[in-house]
Amino acid sequence: MSLIMPAPDRNVLDRRDEIIAALKVIVPGEGVITETAALRPYESDGLTAYRQPPMVVVLPSTVEQVSAVLKWCFENNVKVVPRGSGTSLSGGALPLEDAVLLGLSKFNRVLDINYADRTAVVQPGVTNLAITTAVEGRGFYYAPDPSSQIACSIGGNVAENSGGVHCLKYGLTTNNVLGVEIVMMDGEVIRLGGRHLDPAGLDLLGIVVGSEGLLGVVTEVTVRILPKPETARAVLLGFPTVESGGQCVADIIAAGIIPAGMEMMDKPAIHAAEAFVKAGYPLEVEALLIVELDGPAAECDYLIEEVAAIARANGAVTLRVSQNDGERLAFWAGRKAAFPAVGRISPDYYCMDGTIPRRRLPDVLKRMAEMSVKHGLAVANVFHAGDGNLHPLILYDANQPGQLERAEAFGNDILRLCVEVGGVLTGEHGVGVEKRDLMPVMFTETDLAHQQRLKCAFDPALLLNPGKVFPQLHRCAELGRMHVHHGKTAFPDIPRF
Amino acid sequence: MATLSPTTSEALCAAIAEAASKHARLEIRGGGSKADIGSPWGGAREVDILDMRKFAGIVDYDPPELVLTVGAGTPLAEIETLIAAKGQMLAFEPWDHAPVFGRAPGAATIGGVIAAGVAGPQRLSMGGARDHLLGFEAVSGRGEKFVAGAKVVKNVTGYDLPKLVAGSWGRLVALTQVTLKVLPRPRQQATMIIENQTPQQAHAAMAQAMGSHGEIAAAAYLPAAVNNGRAATLFRVQGFAPSVDARCGFLPRLLKDHGDVLRLPDADAARVWTAIRAVAPLAGSAALWRVNVPPSGGCAVVAALEPLGARWFFDWAGGLVWLTFDGDAALVRAAAEKAGGHAMLVRGPEGLRARVPGQHPRSKGVDALEARVRRAFDPAGVFETTRFGDVHAN
Ligand SMILES: Cc1cc2nc3c(=O)[nH]c(=O)nc-3n(C[C@H](O)[C@H](O)[C@H](O)COP(=O)(O)OP(=O)(O)OC[C@H]3O[C@@H](n4cnc5c(N)ncnc54)[C@H](O)[C@@H]3O)c2cc1C
Numbered sequence: 047m048s049l050i051m052p053a054p055d056r057n058v059l060d061r062r063d064e065i066i067a068a069l070k071v072i073v074p075g076e077g078v079i080t081e082t083a084a085l086r087p088y089e090s091d092g093l094t095a096y097r098q099p100p101m102v103v104v105l106p107s108t109v110e111q112v113s114a115v116l117k118w119c120f121e122n123n124v125k126v127v128p129r130g131s132g133t134s135l136s137g138g139a140l141p142l143e144d145a146v147l148l149g150l151s152k153f154n155r156v157l158d159i160n161y162a163d164r165t166a167v168v169q170p171g172v173t174n175l176a177i178t179t180a181v182e183g184r185g186f187y188y189a190p191d192p193s194s195q196i197a198c199s200i201g202g203n204v205a206e207n208s209g210g211v212h213c214l215k216y217g218l219t220t221n222n223v224l225g226v227e228i229v230m231m232d233g234e235v236i237r238l239g240g241r242h243l244d245p246a247g248l249d250l251l252g253i254v255v256g257s258e259g260l261l262g263v264v265t266e267v268t269v270r271i272l273p274k275p276e277t278a279r280a281v282l283l284g285f286p287t288v289e290s291g292g293q294c295v296a297d298i299i300a301a302g303i304i305p306a307g308m309e310m311m312d313k314p315a316i317h318a319a320e321a322f323v324k325a326g327y328p329l330e331v332e333a334l335l336i337v338e339l340d341g342p343a344a345e346c347d348y349l350i351e352e353v354a355a356i357a358r359a360n361g362a363v364t365l366r367v368s369q370n371d372g373e374r375l376a377f378w379a380g381r382k383a384a385f386p387a388v389g390r391i392s393p394d395y396y397c398m399d400g401t402i403p404r405r406r407l408p409d410v411l412k413r414m415a416e417m418s419v420k421h422g423l424a425v426a427n428v429f430h431a432g433d434g435n436l437h438p439l440i441l442y443d444a445n446q447p448g449q450l451e452r453a454e455a456f457g458n459d460i461l462r463l464c465v466e467v468g469g470v471l472t473g474e475h476g477v478g479v480e481k482r483d484l485m486p487v488m489f490t491e492t493d494l495a496h497q498q499r500l501k502c503a504f505d506p507a508l509l510l511n512p513g514k515v516f517p518q519l520h521r522c523a524e525l526g527r528m529h530v531h532h533g534k535t536a537f538p539d540i541p542r543f
Numbered sequence: 544m545a546t547l548s549p550t551t552s553e554a555l556c557a558a559i560a561e562a563a564s565k566h567a568r569l570e571i572r573g574g575g576s577k578a579d580i581g582s583p584w585g586g587a588r589e590v591d592i593l594d595m596r597k598f599a600g601i602v603d604y605d606p607p608e609l610v611l612t613v614g615a616g617t618p619l620a621e622i623e624t625l626i627a628a629k630g631q632m633l634a635f636e637p638w639d640h641a642p643v644f645g646r647a648p649g650a651a652t653i654g655g656v657i658a659a660g661v662a663g664p665q666r667l668s669m670g671g672a673r674d675h676l677l678g679f680e681a682v683s684g685r686g687e688k689f690v691a692g693a694k695v696v697k698n699v700t701g702y703d704l705p706k707l708v709a710g711s712w713g714r715l716v717a718l719t720q721v722t723l724k725v726l727p728r729p730r731q732q733a734t735m736i737i738e739n740q741t742p743q744q745a746h747a748a749m750a751q752a753m754g755s756h757g758e759i760a761a762a763a764y765l766p767a768a769v770n771n772g773r774a775a776t777l778f779r780v781q782g783f784a785p786s787v788d789a790r791c792g793f794l795p796r797l798l799k800d801h802g803d804v805l806r807l808p809d810a811d812a813a814r815v816w817t818a819i820r821a822v823a824p825l826a827g828s829a830a831l832w833r834v835n836v837p838p839s840g841g842c843a844v845v846a847a848l849e850p851l852g853a854r855w856f857f858d859w860a861g862g863l864v865w866l867t868f869d870g871d872a873a874l875v876r877a878a879a880e881k882a883g884g885h886a887m888l889v890r891g892p893e894g895l896r897a898r899v900p901g902q903h904p905r906s907k908g909v910d911a912l913e914a915r916v917r918r919a920f921d922p923a924g925v926f927e928t929t930r931f932g933d934v935h936a937n
Binding site: 160161163164165185186206207209213217218220221236237238240241243244245246247248249250253255257275276296297299301303304341343344345348349401403405430433434435468470471475476477481485489490492495496497499500503526 | 605606607608609610630660662666667670671673674683687688689690691693694695696697698699700701702703704705706707709710711714715726727728729730750753754755756758782783784785786788789790793835836837838839840859862863883884885887902903904905906908909910912913915916917918919920922931
């Protein structure tokens with residue numbers, strides 16, 4: 047494995063028994079896991095290429111316990127890795143050999159629902175879908191809908207600022223969270239935001255969301271819930287070229303339409319999905335587009351015609367409008383199963399997550415095809431077309447020597463390309479360990495230092511989830527001194543960890 | 544008090560670094576439309592003005608990408624005109640504060656709007672400044688230029704510094720360039736009104752409408768005292784014509800138990816929302832407070848303060864209470880806190896502003912954390928002008 051993590055602290059490893067004993071005092075009963083076999087389920091998250099059994103797992107069930115665990119670890123210089131459901135695709139919850147893995151799975155209660163204010167207060171281990179389940183009886187839902195929503199926790203969503211197919215219209219997690227309670231590494235419990243809009247002072251809630259478990263452990267989340275749209279309708283479109291599909295997306299938005307979802311698949315993805323679920327997708331097209339409109343029935347009926355007209359003008363060769371919810375869901379079936387479908391045709395696949403300015407799509411797909419030849423690995427693309435978020439799936443076989451390394455190299459080339467055309471390394475999956483070493487492609491040392499000093503304000507000893515997001519661990523004292531003159535003098539190359 | 548007007552990022556870096564080395568302080572200023580918010584400078588040290596208006600101009604605008612990059616000193620009005628011509632808008636409805644202080648509008652810059660987290664009635668449904676700032680380029684209190692966020696609409700690479708910078712009131716960085724998300728301007732708008740409701744009735748009607756398929760873009764309540772003797776509960780719906788018509792038909796049925804729901808003539812509607820956005824019903828010189836609470840908390844705030852002379856109205860379905868009150872400031876803060884929110888002193892005589900902090904005091908833990916975060920960007924306290932509370936020692 048090419049990944050280098052911070053060197054384990056021998057002193058901490060030697061004190062394992064003492065650490066376990068101390069944790070058992072704080073979290074009595076079943077909440078401390080130490081057996082090798084029992085630790086194994088925690089050795090990786092959704093990015094299974096990287097594995098590392100944790101030193102010990104602790105599963106507290108109260109805020110007081112979380113606070114006491116963190117305080118003890120802080121005072122004893124022990125690292126902590128927070129974990130929700132372990133579905134991260136960027137290795138954010140990857141354990142460290144010398145760290146306590148702090149699981150939030152016991153925080154699984156919905157605490158309060160207020161329909162007048164349209165808010166729900168939940169514990170971090172509640173799954174994304176469970177929030178919707180809790181409020182749907184009254185006609186409400188929680189809008190961000192990552193594909194992993196049956197499994198992923200809202201705490202993990204907050205940490206990753208997760209999105210979903212509907213985030214073009216309804217926003218990412220950050221746009222739907224009103225407040226959090228967090229425990230900082232020294233055990234201090236603070237509340238940020240609440241059930242109102244906008245903070246009294248700095249928007250610290252805004253940086254905790256998306257901080258990938260580096261700033262604090264989220265122990266309570268207040269989210270905004272929305273009335274479920276009256277109707278939803280979808281149109282399935284096929285285009286003879288990627289260019290015409292991309293132009294159709296641009297024209298829909300230029301017409302003032304922000305669809306609830308707008309997903310594109312390229313030919314390899316269409317074929318994989320069709321072979322798997324028989325959704326009735328056209329196989330001869332180069333690009334398939336699913337456009338979903340939601341809202342009042344009158345609006346959907348009107349806009350579906352507008353979208354169809356735009357698609358026709360862009361030369362769509364397939365154009366099907368859903369006439370009922372069954373048909374709408376059938377259009378989605380292939381897209382929703384795209385990952386497992388690719389998993390069926392290839393022993394392994396590696397899911398990327400860059401974002402590009404949409405206008406660069408044809409160019410990016412062309413260059414990705416060239417890279418595919420160069421690395422000798424196939425790639426299938428699913429694409430949140432409305433917001434330019436690409437999910438190339440690189441097909442490889444981990445049992446073939448060298449293929450994993452080639453897949454990683456291919457993935458890195460794709461992400462560099464995303465940045466080169468004006469985009470970013472990650473649109474919704476987070477940096478984690480996966481894109482950590484690519485951060486300098488997007489940010490200068492000075493940019494990164496400004497981010498890392500924020501970490502120092504929350505966790506000056508760098509004990510919470512170290513080795514994630516940032517390619518170098520600068521001690522906070524060093525960051526404080528670091529000075530860059532006229533934005534030029536980058537500090538000397540410091541080796542990774 | 545000198546005014547510095549750097550024209551390049553390099554000059555800006557140098558000016559800030561020099562101020563830091565001299566332990567001087569800089570008040571970052573765009574159009575100055577909000578200069579009267581916060582404590583008048585009472586610091587021991589000299590405060591110079593850092594005028595950001597030279598960082599002006601449109602850098603990149605590609606309407607179908609929904610992204611606009613501009614110099615932070617660009618006037619808000621110029622941006623609005625530019626994007627309106629392409630059928631787009633800043634969905635958080637930023638506005639110019641100048642009239643709140645009896646000054647002529649037109650000077651507000653986008654940098655100031657972002658730094659103050661300014662948003663209008665549509666904040667309720669479309670998010671605030673924080674939700675539409677995608678990326679920025681800035682110089683921190685260390686005199687270093689850096690970037691954060693990006694120029695695409697979807698990005699989670701690194702900490703979300705744009706959120707932190709929106710609403711930071713010039714205490715972290717001097718913004719030189721901002722990238723904003725822009726959205727299509729609705730083709731049609733309509734406003735429905737229920738007259739003569741009490742605050743409680745208005746809140747109940749707004750809550751029901753917000754939880755319905757009416758897709759309310761903005762909801763406000765003007766009590767009789769600030770609306771020529773006739774209380775008005777207002778609902779704005781917008782979008783494509785068939786949708787707006789359907790929802791205008793739906794709302795009277797939905798809200799029939801709350802009273803007659805009528806459609807306001809378009810010209811009146813435009814006028815009333817413009818007034819609400821700029822707090823025109825409370826124009827004058829009385830101390831003006833902006834109280835953010837959960838929507839269900841608005842009624843309690845006004846019930847506590849109206850008998851003591853407060854004049855007020857609700858925006859954001861009751862979640863934003865604008866109120867003028869010349870009594871004890873502590874009462875406003877207590878009422879806001881009790882309702883689960885906070886209160887900002889927006890306008891007031893110098894004496895009051897010198898005594899009463901502009902921003903609502905935070906809990907001890909949050910206050911200490913904020914101070915550490917500020918120091919992370921501004922170790923020498925260059926941007927600490929005493930405008931918002933204490934100055935960290937250095
Ligand atoms: C099949 C599949 C589909 C997916 N689809 C999407 C998608 O459509 N959109 C999308 O955005 N993502 C998607 N993901 C990625 C993943 O589900 C999300 O990132 C999710 O938010 C992770 O939640 P989790 O509870 O599993 O967190 P984990 O994987 O356990 O942890 C993720 C990160 O959050 C931190 N963390 C977890 N809980 C807390 C807490 N309480 N306090 C502080 N830090 C915490 C961890 O330290 C780690 O850094 C998908 C994943 C899979 C496997």
